[in-house]
Each structure stands twice: as structure tokens, then as C-alpha cells.
Amino acid sequence: xxxLEPVTRPDAPLARRNPVAKLAAALLCSxxxxxxLDPVAPAIxxxxxxxxxxxxxxxxxxxxxxxxxxxxGAAGVLVTLVLFAAERSGRILVEAGPFLVTSGVLIxxxxxxxxxxxxxxxxxIVVATTDPTDLADALVQNARxxxxxxxxxxxxxxxxxxxxxxxxxxxxxxxxxxxxxGRNPLARLRLFGSTAFTxxxxxxxxxxxxxVAMDARGFDATxxxxxxxxxxxxxxxxxxxxxxxxxxxAALTVSVAVGTFRPLIG
Amino acid sequence: MSIQRSGPGxxxxxxxxxxxxxxxxxxxxxxxxxxxxxxxxxxxxxxSGAGKSTLLAALAGLLPEDSGEQEGTVEVDGRDPRTARxxxxxxxxxxxxxxxMARCGDDVAFGPENRGLPxxxxxxxxDEALRRVGFRYGRxxxxxALSGGEQQRLALAGVLAxxxxxLLLDEPTAxxxxxxxxxxxxxxxxxxxxxxxxxxxxHRLAEALPLVDRxxxxxxxxxxxxxxxxxxxxxxxxxxxxxxxxxxxxxPVPSRPATxxxxxxxxxxxxxxxxxxxxxxxxxxRAGEALxxxxxxGAGKSTLALLLGGLLAPAAGRVTATAELxxxxxxxxxxxxxxxALVHRIGSVFQDPEHQFVTAAVxxxxxxGPRRxxxxxxxxxxxxxxxxxxxxxxxxxxxxxxxxxxxxxxxLSVATALATAPRLLVCDEPTFGxxxxxxxxxxxxxxxxxxxGHGLVTVTHDxxxxxxxxxxxxxxxxxxxxx
Numbered sequence: 001x002x003x004l005e006p007v008t009r010p011d012a013p014l015a016r017r018n019p020v021a022k023l024a025a026a027l028l029c030s031x032x033x034x035x036x037l038d039p040v041a042p043a044i045x046x047x048x049x050x051x052x053x054x055x056x057x058x059x060x061x062x063x064x065x066x067x068x069x070x071x072x073g074a075a076g077v078l079v080t081l082v083l084f085a086a087e088r089s090g091r092i093l094v095e096a097g098p099f100l101v102t103s104g105v106l107i108x109x110x111x112x113x114x115x116x117x118x119x120x121x122x123x124x125i126v127v128a129t130t131d132p133t134d135l136a137d138a139l140v141q142n143a144r145x146x147x148x149x150x151x152x153x154x155x156x157x158x159x160x161x162x163x164x165x166x167x168x169x170x171x172x173x174x175x176x177x178x179x180x181x182g183r184n185p186l187a188r189l190r191l192f193g194s195t196a197f198t199x200x201x202x203x204x205x206x207x208x209x210x211x212v213a214m215d216a217r218g219f220d221a222t223x224x225x226x227x228x229x230x231x232x233x234x235x236x237x238x239x240x241x242x243x244x245x246x247x248x249x250a251a252l253t254v255s256v257a258v259g260t261f262r263p264l265i266g
Numbered sequence: 267m268s269i270q271r272s273g274p275g276x277x278x279x280x281x282x283x284x285x286x287x288x289x290x291x292x293x294x295x296x297x298x299x300x301x302x303x304x305x306x307x308x309x310x311x312x313x314s315g316a317g318k319s320t321l322l323a324a325l326a327g328l329l330p331e332d333s334g335e336q337e338g339t340v341e342v343d344g345r346d347p348r349t350a351r352x353x354x355x356x357x358x359x360x361x362x363x364x365x366x367m368a369r370c371g372d373d374v375a376f377g378p379e380n381r382g383l384p385x386x387x388x389x390x391x392x393d394e395a396l397r398r399v400g401f402r403y404g405r406x407x408x409x410x411a412l413s414g415g416e417q418q419r420l421a422l423a424g425v426l427a428x429x430x431x432x433l434l435l436d437e438p439t440a441x442x443x444x445x446x447x448x449x450x451x452x453x454x455x456x457x458x459x460x461x462x463x464x465x466x467x468x469h470r471l472a473e474a475l476p477l478v479d480r481x482x483x484x485x486x487x488x489x490x491x492x493x494x495x496x497x498x499x500x501x502x503x504x505x506x507x508x509x510x511x512x513x514x515x516x517x518p519v520p521s522r523p524a525t526x527x528x529x530x531x532x533x534x535x536x537x538x539x540x541x542x543x544x545x546x547x548x549x550x551x552r553a554g555e556a557l558x559x560x561x562x563x564g565a566g567k568s569t570l571a572l573l574l575g576g577l578l579a580p581a582a583g584r585v586t587a588t589a590e591l592x593x594x595x596x597x598x599x600x601x602x603x604x605x606x607a608l609v610h611r612i613g614s615v616f617q618d619p620e621h622q623f624v625t626a627a628v629x630x631x632x633x634x635g636p637r638r639x640x641x642x643x644x645x646x647x648x649x650x651x652x653x654x655x656x657x658x659x660x661x662x663x664x665x666x667x668x669x670x671x672x673x674x675x676x677x678l679s680v681a682t683a684l685a686t687a688p689r690l691l692v693c694d695e696p697t698f699g700x701x702x703x704x705x706x707x708x709x710x711x712x713x714x715x716x717x718x719g720h721g722l723v724t725v726t727h728d729x730x731x732x733x734x735x736x737x738x739x740x741x742x743x744x745x746x747x748x749x
Contacts, residue, residue: 172572179624180605194624221380227379
């Protein structure tokens with residue numbers, strides 16, 4: 001199950017930054033690092049990001065557990081590329097029957113995996129250090145996102161864990177009606193489809209009820225909305241964004257300087 | 267601070283009011299003339315389908331003009347409710363779909379924010395609303411960590427923070443256990459001030475009557491059936507209302523104890539457990555016996571029903587069917603049986619009937635089980651017709667199950683379980699939220715099944731149901747509180 005609860009010490013200096021600043025910093029960092037295909041720039045960026053973890057108040061072990069799907073994906077990418085890449089340049093490292101592992105292949109694969117991490121890590125840190133309510137507040141107050149969208153999404157988000165329970169309940173209810181698929185794969189597919197449809201119908205009904213309840217409390221009012229919780233965007237928040245751009249820029253510069261830079265386009 | 271509250275008109279004024287939802291043939295409510303003055307506390311009664319919820323939605327201004335057809339007029343303080351929204355607060359049944367924010371204080375602040383109240387006034391209001399409903403936790407308490415009753419209490423605080431002059435409560439305790447319902451009743455009693463007008467829809471009259479000074483009964487065909495003080499209304503119309511399905515205080519319900527002694531064992535549970543949902547429990551279910559399982563919310567009653575119904579695998583202990591119930595299959599536990607074999611022996615009725623509907627028509631729902639167990643088409647036809655007739659669903663044979671009212675959906679879900687003639691029936695809260703008429707029919711039906719040698723397990727909060735039907739009781743306690 002994907003866990004999105006924040007897991008930070010709330011007093012950590014960078015965790016306390018404005019959620020919009022954190023989000024912008026992460027996005028900029030990721031976008032800049034996508035620009036190169038080499039392993040050096042992302043490796044540098046990852047090293048810096050991990051070094052900054054204490055300032056975000058996140059423990060490495062907790063983050064690694066969060067990143068587990070990413071780690072599994074990275075392992076898959078590595079194996080697939082090493083075994084099946086079309087272009088096999090460079091020195092031969094391993095030759096075992098049909099499998100030929102060359103230095104060129106290994107570098108490309110490693111570069112891809114490192115990029116995956118360098119791009120995903122800032123996002124993971126933002127999620128791990130940000131309360132969803134604070135994020136919605138900041139998006140509305142500092143990024144001018146529509147309150148109707150931000151708080152609507154936030155409220156809908158609260159209902160997501162219910163879907164897993166609901167799926168189990170519907171499946172059991174089907175069994176109680178004498179409906180099961182046995183070993184027939186076609187029947188399984190049909191049962192899956194009809195269960196998903198019932199789940200969807202239920203989710204829509206619940207969503208509608210929530211929307212009506214929100215409107216009953218004036219969510220659809222035409223008066224301008226006020227904010228009970230203030231989010232401040234200060235100098236430190238600007239510096240965080242600038243710092244992220246600098247970090248990613250520095251990583252690229254090093255990669256150009258040592259001659260490993262390979263632009264994504266061109 | 268006292269606010270001048272003498273508006274230009276009555277708190278509520280309806281003249282020949284009617285509403286038909288777009289795409290429906292039937293009027294949800296029609297021909298309604300009603301006047302409610304400031305500060306009155308009114309209980310709104312009526313059989314299910316009499317249009318109570320539609321009326322509350324209209325008063326809350328939640329029926330957009332393009333969502334249906336209106337007759338007559340509806341006014342709140344002399345204004346169209348759609349433009350008088352800040353006057354009205356509405357509390358719904360289900361706490362889960364009313365809470366918006368992750369933290370309690372933020373949730374109460376949601377309404378005042380929407381109304382554009384300056385930030386420095388919001389938090390004092392939030393604290394005041396939480397205090398008025400007797401909320402026990404701080405503002406930072408996660409809403410997900412509250413019980414159903416506490417969540418509903420929080421939702422009430424969220425409504426009160428808007429300081430409505432007209433408070434509408436739409437069956438606020440229907441989804442709660444008795445302890446949660448008591449919480450809400452106390453919170454409403456404490457929160458009402460002298461000039462708040464209250465309009466309450468509630469099936470549980472015992473809960474509602476201490477809160478109100480006037481009762482209005484809607485007639486099923488439209489208009490007002492009775493109106494006056496609770497004493498006057500129940501003295502004049504008590505029996506008629508009870509026959510229509512209203513839970514009138516002092517109108518007794520028949521008791522249906524077993525006419526024969528319990529027969530052979532059908533199913534036994536040995537130290538059955540599924541932590542953290544259910545602590546260890548052992549019991550035997552017998553033919554010709556109605557067993558009631560009760561206990562507080564969170565004790566694992568529904569989980570036990572699923573385990574006994576062969577729908578869920580236990581983590582510890584086991585469920586064993588006897589040869590009387592399962593013949594040669596008695597060696598395998600029920601949760602391993604194929605579904606068609608299961609429904610032949612154990613029928614399960616879920617708390618939410620809609621979970622169990624699989625087809626697009628009432629008659630098809632009833633035919634599904636018998637067809638799956640390999641009956642001939644003529645036998646299926648006969649079973650379906652008999653059940654439709656027995657449970658007053660014949661007129662709805664072609665209707666979509668999702669369009670049924672609460673009582674109709676409940677009757678259908680019980681009928682679908684009976685269609686395969688299982689020897690054992692396991693029901694989760696079958697009488698939950700039902701009007702008196704459906705309630706009596708269910709008790710009568712279950713009693714008949716029991717007296718014909720079926721085994722019956724009901725998980726229930728309903729003390730009257732237990733008193734009327736149960737031959738034996740098992741109480742479950744919260745897994746945390748049992749050693």
C-alpha cells in the first residue's frame with residue numbers, strides 16, 4: 001500500500017519550508033537533471049540530496065522503505081538493459097552463452113537507474129516532509145490554485161483508503177450471492193469487471209454525498225473564501241528554490257567538465 | 267453577544283410545495299403546506315419515501331433549479347432558501363462523507379472559511395462550537411482516529427460553527443450504535459439555544475422526543491398527515507402511524523419466541539479469531555434456533571458474521587460445518603467451499619444491501635442464486651414469484667435494485683439470501699434503519715424460518731429485535747478490552 005503520511009521531525013529547518021517552495025524546488029531539480037543521460041550528474045545530485053536529508057528531518061531508513069517500489073523498478077531496469085540492450089559497445093565484461101555484458105551497456109543502464117533516483121528523490125522528500133493539508137493551503141494561498149479544486153481533491157483523497165475495504169466487501173458479497181469464478185480465466189475477468197463497476201458506482205455515490213455535504217457548509221458560496229491557516233512564503237523559501245536550481249546546475253556543470261555530459265535532446 | 271433575530275417571515279414557510287427530481291415520474295414531495303416559527307423544535311416523521319430528505323435539502327437550498335421541477339413556494343425567513351444559505355445548517359446521516367479535513371479543528375473551520383469569516387474570528391468560533399457539542403479532544407486530533415459517534419459530533423460542530431438559525435438534522439444517529447446515538451442526542455440538546463429553529467428527521471423516536479416540542483407527520487401521498495404536540499399527535503394517530511411504519515412510543519411490537527426446542531448443531535466456531543478485528547470466540551449455531559450476537563461498535567461483530575458465513579478465512583481457530591449442514595463437505599471449512607455450494611447451505615445478508623446487488627432488475631436478483639445452484643427454469647420462476655409476493659416486491663419486479671428505498675432494498679437483500687433455501691442464515695444488522703412495518707415483516711419472516719428448522723444468526727444493535735426473536739445471545743467485547 002502506498003503511504004503518503006509525512007514522516008518528518010516537524011522542527012527540521014528544511015521540512016518547515018513552505019510546501020509550494022518545496023514542490024517548486026523538487027520540480028526544478030528534477031527537470032534540470034532529466035536533461036542529461038550520463039551517470040555522473042545524477043550521482044552528484046543524489047549524493048547532495050542524501051547529505052541534505054538530516055536538514056529535512058527524514059531518516060534514510062524510512063525514506064528507503066518509502067522508495068521500495070522505486071528500488072524494485074530500478075533493479076528491473078538494470079537487469080533488462082544489461083541482458084537485452086541492442087547497442088553493445090565498449091569492453092566486454094561478462095560473456096556467458098547468449099549474454100554479453102559490455103562496459104557501454106553497464107554505463108547506460110547505471111545512468112538510467114541513477115536518473116530515475118535523482119528525479120524521484122526530491123519528490124519523495126517533499127511527500128515525506130509535507131502535510132497534505134499544508135500543501136493544499138499553500139497551493140491556494142501562494143500558488144493561486146483554485147480552492148475548489150485544492151480542497152475538493154484533499155477531501156476526495158481522504159476517501160481513498162476506503163476503496164480497498166470496499167473492494168474486499170464487494171468481493172465477499174458476490175461470493176455470498178453464489179457468484180465466483182473458479183478456475184475459468186474468462187469468468188475471473190468478468191467478475192473483476194463487474195466488481196470494479198460496483199466499486200465505481202459506490203465511489204461516485206460517496207463522492208456525491210461528500211460534495212453535497214461540503215456545499216451545505218458553504219463550499220459553493222460566492223463570497224471570497226478566508227483562510228484559517230496562513231502559509232507564509234518568505235526569503236528562506238525563495239532560497240530553497242534557488243538552492244535546488246544551483247545544486248542541479250552544479251551537478252550538470254561537473255558532468256560537462258569531466259566530459260561525460262550527454263544531452264537528452266540532440 | 268445577542269443578534270437581532272426577528273426576521274421578516276416565519277423560520278420556514280411552505281405553500282403547496284412539491285418537488286420532482288429530474289428524470290423521475292413520481293413527486294418526491296407534494297402539496298405541502300407548513301409553517302414553522304422561530305425557535306420551534308420540530309420532529310418530521312413519515313414512512314420511508316414520504317420525501318423527508320428532499321424537504322430538508324430544499325430548505326438547505328441544495329436543490330438547484332435545474333435539478334428538478336418545483337411546485338408552490340418554499341421560504342426560509344421570507345427568502346428563497348437558495349439565497350438564504352447562511353441561515354441554514356444541515357447535518358447528514360453518514361459521518362464518513364461529511365468530514366472534509368484531516369484534523370478536527372480544521373474541519374470545523376472549513377465552513378467559516380467558506381463564508382469568508384476573517385481568520386482571527388474563525389478559531390474562537392471553532393473552539394466555541396467544539397465546546398458546545400462537548401467534544402473531548404483538541405483541534406489537532408486526526409478525524410480518522412475518532413469513533414463514528416465522535417465523528418458525527420464533530421460534523422455537528424462543523425455545522426454549528428456557521429451559527430445557523432435553522433438547524434436541519436437528517437437522521438443524524440442512523441449510522442451509529444446506541445452509545446454513539448446517545449452522544450449525538452446529548453450534543454444536540456446541549457448545543458441548541460433559545461432561538462435556534464430545529465427540524466429533525468429521525469426514526470428512533472425515543473432518541474428524538476426529548477429534543478422536540480412539535481411533531482409533523484408527512485403523508486405518503488403528499489401533504490401533512492398530522493401536526494401538533496407529540497402527546498396530541500400520538501394520542502390521535504398513534505395506531506395508524508404505527509401501522510404505516512412509524513416507530514410510535516408505547517406501541518408494542520409482537521414477540522416471537524421459538525415454538526420448538528433447538529435441533530441439531532449446524533455450525534461450530536472454535537476459538538475463532540481475526541486480530542485485530544475479532545478476539546477469540548467460540549459458539550455453536552443450531553437448527554431451529556435464533557442466535558443474536560451483540561456488543562459495541564468495533565467488537566468485531568460484522569467480522570464474525572463474515573467468518574460464520576464462509577466469506578472470510580480466520581487467522582486462528584476454525585469454523586466447522588456439521589454433516590447435517592454440509593453432508594460430505596463437512597470436512598472442509600466453509601470459506602473453502604465453492605460459492606454455489608456455499609449459498610445452498612449458508613446465506614449471508616450484508617449490512618449494506620447495495621453491496622450484494624449484481625443484476626439490473628429485482629426479479630433477476632432473486633433468480634441469480636437458484637440458477638447458479640442448477641435448478642430448472644420452472645423451479646426458478648416459482649421461487650422468484652413466491653419471494654416477490656412474500657416480501658411485497660411484486661410491483662417492483664422490473665425495477666433496478668439501486669433505485670429501491672432503504673426498506674425495499676433490505677427486503678430484497680434478505681429475499682436473495684432465501685432464494686437458494688440455505689439451512690443457515692447469517693444477517694448483519696438486518697433491522698438497521700428500518701421503519702416499523704419492514705421491521706415487523708422481518709421478525710415474522712425470521713421467526714417462520716426458525717420454526718421451520720433453519721438456523722439463524724443475527725448480528726445486531728437492536729434490543730427490541732433481540733427481545734422479539736432471539737432464543738440465545740452472545741455478547742462480543744472490544745478486542746482490546748478482552749484479555
